[in-house]
Amino acid sequence: MAGFEGFEKRLELNFSGDDPAAVAEGQDLGLRRLSFESLEKVLRAVQCTVVSAVANHYFDAYVLSESSLFVYPTKIIIKTCGTTQLLKSIRPLLSYAAEMGLILCGCRYTRGSFIFPNSQPYPHTSFRDEVNYLESKLPNTLIYRKATVMDSTDSDHHQWHVFTASDGTHFMSDEFYTVEVCMTELDPVLAGKFFRRLNCKYSGDIDGKEMTEITGIGDIIPNAIICDYGFDPCGYSMNGVDVDRYSTIHVTPEEGFSYASFEMVGPGFDGLGEVLKKVAKVFRPGTLSVATTSAGREVWTRVKSALEPTGLKCRSVAADEFPAVGSVVFQTFTTRRN
Amino acid sequence: MFRYPTRLANARSSQHDSPPKLGRRAGREISTIQQVSGQSSVKTVPRRTPPVLEFHSSAKWKSYFEASKANTKLIVIDFTASWCVPCRFMEPVINEFAAKYTDVEFTKIDVDELMDVAQEFGVQAMPTLVLIKKGRVIDKVTGVRKEELQKKIEKHRTSYIGA
Numbered sequence A: 001m002a003g004f005e006g007f008e009k010r011l012e013l014n015f016s017g018d019d020p021a022a023v024a025e026g027q028d029l030g031l032r033r034l035s036f037e038s039l040e041k042v043l044r045a046v047q048c049t050v051v052s053a054v055a056n057h058y059f060d061a062y063v064l065s066e067s068s069l070f071v072y073p074t075k076i077i078i079k080t081c082g083t084t085q086l087l088k089s090i091r092p093l094l095s096y097a098a099e100m101g102l103i104l105c106g107c108r109y110t111r112g113s114f115i116f117p118n119s120q121p122y123p124h125t126s127f128r129d130e131v132n133y134l135e136s137k138l139p140n141t142l143i144y145r146k147a148t149v150m151d152s153t154d155s156d157h158h159q160w161h162v163f164t165a166s167d168g169t170h171f172m173s174d175e176f177y178t179v180e181v182c183m184t185e186l187d188p189v190l191a192g193k194f195f196r197r198l199n200c201k202y203s204g205d206i207d208g209k210e211m212t213e214i215t216g217i218g219d220i221i222p223n224a225i226i227c228d229y230g231f232d233p234c235g236y237s238m239n240g241v242d243v244d245r246y247s248t249i250h251v252t253p254e255e256g257f258s259y260a261s262f263e264m265v266g267p268g269f270d271g272l273g274e275v276l277k278k279v280a281k282v283f284r285p286g287t288l289s290v291a292t293t294s295a296g297r298e299v300w301t302r303v304k305s306a307l308e309p310t311g312l313k314c315r316s317v318a319a320d321e322f323p324a325v326g327s328v329v330f331q332t333f334t335t336r337r338n
Numbered sequence B: 001m002f003r004y005p006t007r008l009a010n011a012r013s014s015q016h017d018s019p020p021k022l023g024r025r026a027g028r029e030i031s032t033i034q035q036v037s038g039q040s041s042v043k044t045v046p047r048r049t050p051p052v053l054e055f056h057s058s059a060k061w062k063s064y065f066e067a068s069k070a071n072t073k074l075i076v077i078d079f080t081a082s083w084c085v086p087c088r089f090m091e092p093v094i095n096e097f098a099a100k101y102t103d104v105e106f107t108k109i110d111v112d113e114l115m116d117v118a119q120e121f122g123v124q125a126m127p128t129l130v131l132i133k134k135g136r137v138i139d140k141v142t143g144v145r146k147e148e149l150q151k152k153i154e155k156h157r158t159s160y161i162g163a
Helices: A020-024 A035-047 A086-099 A129-137 A188-194 A204-215 A272-283 A296-311 B058-070 B083-099 B114-122 B145-158
Strands: A008-016 A050-055 A060-064 A069-070 A076-080 A103-111 A142-152 A160-166 A176-185 A225-230 A236-242 A245-252 A257-267 A287-293 A312-322 A326-335 B053-055 B074-081 B106-110 B127-132 B137-140
Touching: A008 A086, A020 B074, A035 A050, A035 A069, A035 A086, A035 A272, A035 B083, A050 A204, A050 A225, A050 A236, A050 B083, A050 B114, A060 A225, A060 A236, A060 B083, A069 A245, A076 A086, A076 A142, A076 A245, A086 A103, A086 A296, A103 A129, A103 A287, A129 A160, A129 B137, A142 A312, A142 B053, A142 B145, A160 B145, A176 A272, A188 A272, A204 A225, A204 A236, A204 B145, A272 A287, A287 A296, A296 A312, A296 A326, B053 B058, B053 B145, B058 B106, B058 B114, B083 B106, B083 B145, B127 B145, B137 B145
Parallel strands: B053 B106, B074 B106
Antiparallel strands: A008 A076, A008 A103, A050 A060, A060 A069, A069 A076, A103 A160, A142 A160, A176 A257, A176 A287, A225 A236, A236 A245, A245 A257, A287 A326, A312 A326, B074 B127, B127 B137
């Protein structure tokens, strides 16, 4: 018997345009000019829909029926859970981008280990299938490619799957890094807060707001504008918008396959350690993994000292270098009882 | 324990080739733009439905705003931008509410056209819906949030604002 798959697949595509200067100055919307009809077509290929959205001067953020979508002028990030066929978004996206004069210069695909791997449709049937599919869809100009499974030594053998490709022109900025946190075995009482109240009229965004408040999620990044949603009968998603940086949380609260993810672009106002402490407190998970991409040593070395006081013991650290994104560090934690 | 799949509130079979997927994630899809024809920001509405008032000059907005202080009508301002794709998801919602809540006035302001007004109301993200009565801001909704907006409209359309 399979339950809902909380573990997401995350795809990031980086583009360059005819006039990079205009984009840098904020004068060219780039990918944000993608019409909603085109966006809907892309999402249809992936089998998910928009349930909420918000935009500011830097990017557009969408809450989807199966996670999130972020559209920047030269970057698009789609993160989907369940049994969505995320990689099927690549062909339509590249086609629409080409129509707008945008060329793909970098690609990053990451995911953890599925709880129900046998329920995944092709090409998500295995990492090998995913990589082969990616290789076939990406243009030959992306000559630098690397696919690696980063291992851990924890009891559940959680792994972090990474594929990046680059044409050599695009490099992640020195300034920003991303953090992808995956949590399982959520504290049942805390997870219970992500169930819709009984006898409640169908009101997804209202319930989402309440869940954000009662769980303390709203305090994780206090300055962020939050777009949240509570699913029926349970489940929660939120996007946080903080100037040019996003954060996103998705929760599958059912016991037996409970899962929560937290992702953000740093650096933010608070240090990463402070943020992770708050995240651990919201969910009190039995297992937690942190993958940092493009983060300097001074960032990822703080993760362990931030989390261990919360009762999570570091079980493994793995690091590797990838085209365009630089270093990816994968750390796993479990509570002492595990 | 086997959980039966939850269907989405709106039938999706007309839009998707594949059957609804197994999973408990039922999110209500925002009213789809496919139903809206044309791409003008104000949909062509049937004669009897009150229109959404669009303001293109600060002066016109100011005089409307001043005049609104004289009555207790609830006014909803939809702050959008011409380039804002998320805002397009809110348009059918606004049109639906404008038709339904005829005692409420719905207005629309482009944040680039009326930058000063957008700044005055502290608009940082789009769409932002600001609810005002007698010249005072009484509520706000940030982002495409249909249910929250509906709840707030219903709450404030007849509420009394003290002296």
